[in-house]
Amino acid sequence: MALALAPCAPGRLGYYALVCGASLPRSAALGALGVLLSPPAGFHAGGKLGRLAGLLSLISSAGSLLVSASALRTAREHELSVSPADGLRGRLDARLAPRTVVFASGKGRQFNADIYAPTGGHTSRVGVVVVHGGAWRHGDKGENAPFSRWLAAHGFLVADIQYSLATERDWLAAVDDIKAAISYVRQHAAELNIDPQRIVILGRSAGGHLALLAAYTADVALRPWRVVALYAPTDLVQLYQHARGQQGRDLREGLHALIGGPPADNRAAYQSASPVQRVPGDAPPTLLIHGRSDTSVPVEHSRRLYRILRRAGARAELIELPFARHAFDLVPEGLWACITAQALLKFAANTQPRARPGG
Incomplete structure (x- = not known):
């Protein structure tokens, strides 16, 4: 059966949140940090589109972190040795x-x-x-x-x-x-x-x-x-x-x-x-x-x-x-x-x- 990854949030946002959350947990954290540290002027420069892109990036990163945290919690419940670096x-x-x-x-x-x-x-x-x-x-x-x-x-x-x-x-x-x-x-x-x-x-x-x-x-x-x-x-x-x-x-x-x-x-x-x-x-x-x-x-x-x-x-x-x-x-x-x-x-x-x- 083909690889099927569907969103936990609407549209492609959820797709990327799931993929990144399961495969690249550190990049999710870095992405969220980047959005939070970006100067407000960066959002205003792009108008509504820039603000929307920033918001979507933040939500996607948060979704990734949620999936990663769930994965690590499941590993602990079953006494498995898994860390974010893995x-x-x-x-x-x-x-x-x-x-x-x-x-x-x-x-x-x-x-x-x-x-x-x-x-x-x-x-x-x-x-x-x-x-x-x-x-x-x-x-x-x-x-x-x-x-x-x-x-x-x-x-x-x-x-x-x-x-x-x-x-x-x-x-x-x-x-x-x-x-x-x-x-x-x-x-x-x-x-x-x-x-x-x-x-x-x-x-x-x-x-x-x-x-x-x-x-x-x-x-x-x-x-x-x-x-x-x-x-x-x-x-x-x-x-x-x-x-x-x-x-x-x-x-x-x-x-x-x-x-x-x-x-x-x-x-x-x-x-x-x-x-x-x-x-x-x-x-x-x-x-x-x-x-x-x-x-x-x-x-x-x-x-x-x-x-x-x-x-x-x-x-x-x-x-x-x-x-x-x-x-x-x-x-x-x-x-x-x-x-x-x-x-x-x-x-x-x-x-x-x-x-x-x-x-």
């Missing part, structure tokens, strides 16, 4: 380059994975299989390479994979491809220097939906150690019914291709392909991260799955990001991306994921 540099190493391997082939197709090996002499011996988004019809491995490099720099082995898109086959094929990737990483664990029993699936958006299905339907031999879903749809009937606007049309077209038509024609298939309907009694520990301002896939998708997991006795954690929209982690320098990365580090190291207060 939102600027993102602690990413662009020098880490992957090698590409074939992890599955057949029927005239082969599926590749970009392998990012841990660097700097440190390894957590944890493997992370990354599943891209794209409304089930689009996308490819490498869509968030900076995040994969960040994980590798912090000791993870990352396999960023391709899978069957809905335009090629059906959702079962895509889930099977993810399971094949888990099998490949597990079979090559010695070569990759990881623990074969410590494999995490990380999926974004539609990829998060598929990652959850793969984790919850896999046989014991292929079951991942952990599953992480970012802004993932978990109830496809609900997603279809609430899709609106251009993004909604894209989602519905993706669901038509994935399932073979609308829910009215095949409700059972929609339910079968919904993670909320597939939670097993022994579900692997699950981390859900979702923006509260996501209009493409509302946060209720993660909230509902979280409640079902907790009722089933599964270990689960839900992190809700105030003001964050869909695809919030695709800005690698942003605080939302840093919170996501730190949450994954903690989740992979923690044998008992912490329940959300009141959950």
Whole structure:
């Protein structure tokens, strides 16, 4: 699904406030300071236009600071080590380059994975299989390479994979491809220097939906150690019914291709392909991260799955990001991306994921 950033204030002002607030917190502070320190004559020189520009700049900076403060408060609530400086540099190493391997082939197709090996002499011996988004019809491995490099720099082995898109086959094929990737990483664990029993699936958006299905339907031999879903749809009937606007049309077209038509024609298939309907009694520990301002896939998708997991006795954690929209982690320098990365580090190291207060 495409990056969707919408305003928290009218017009483009809110857009820039959200983007800057999540990605450049210091620039917001400097912008506000600049406006406050500008001589009054500067406003009068431009007449009404100058005063309006100054006011908008101040409001935008205030919005940016509000978003940044909310991000840092969320990090503290979940005991994550994130600071405003992280939102600027993102602690990413662009020098880490992957090698590409074939992890599955057949029927005239082969599926590749970009392998990012841990660097700097440190390894957590944890493997992370990354599943891209794209409304089930689009996308490819490498869509968030900076995040994969960040994980590798912090000791993870990352396999960023391709899978069957809905335009090629059906959702079962895509889930099977993810399971094949888990099998490949597990079979090559010695070569990759990881623990074969410590494999995490990380999926974004539609990829998060598929990652959850793969984790919850896999046989014991292929079951991942952990599953992480970012802004993932978990109830496809609900997603279809609430899709609106251009993004909604894209989602519905993706669901038509994935399932073979609308829910009215095949409700059972929609339910079968919904993670909320597939939670097993022994579900692997699950981390859900979702923006509260996501209009493409509302946060209720993660909230509902979280409640079902907790009722089933599964270990689960839900992190809700105030003001964050869909695809919030695709800005690698942003605080939302840093919170996501730190949450994954903690989740992979923690044998008992912490329940959300009141959950």
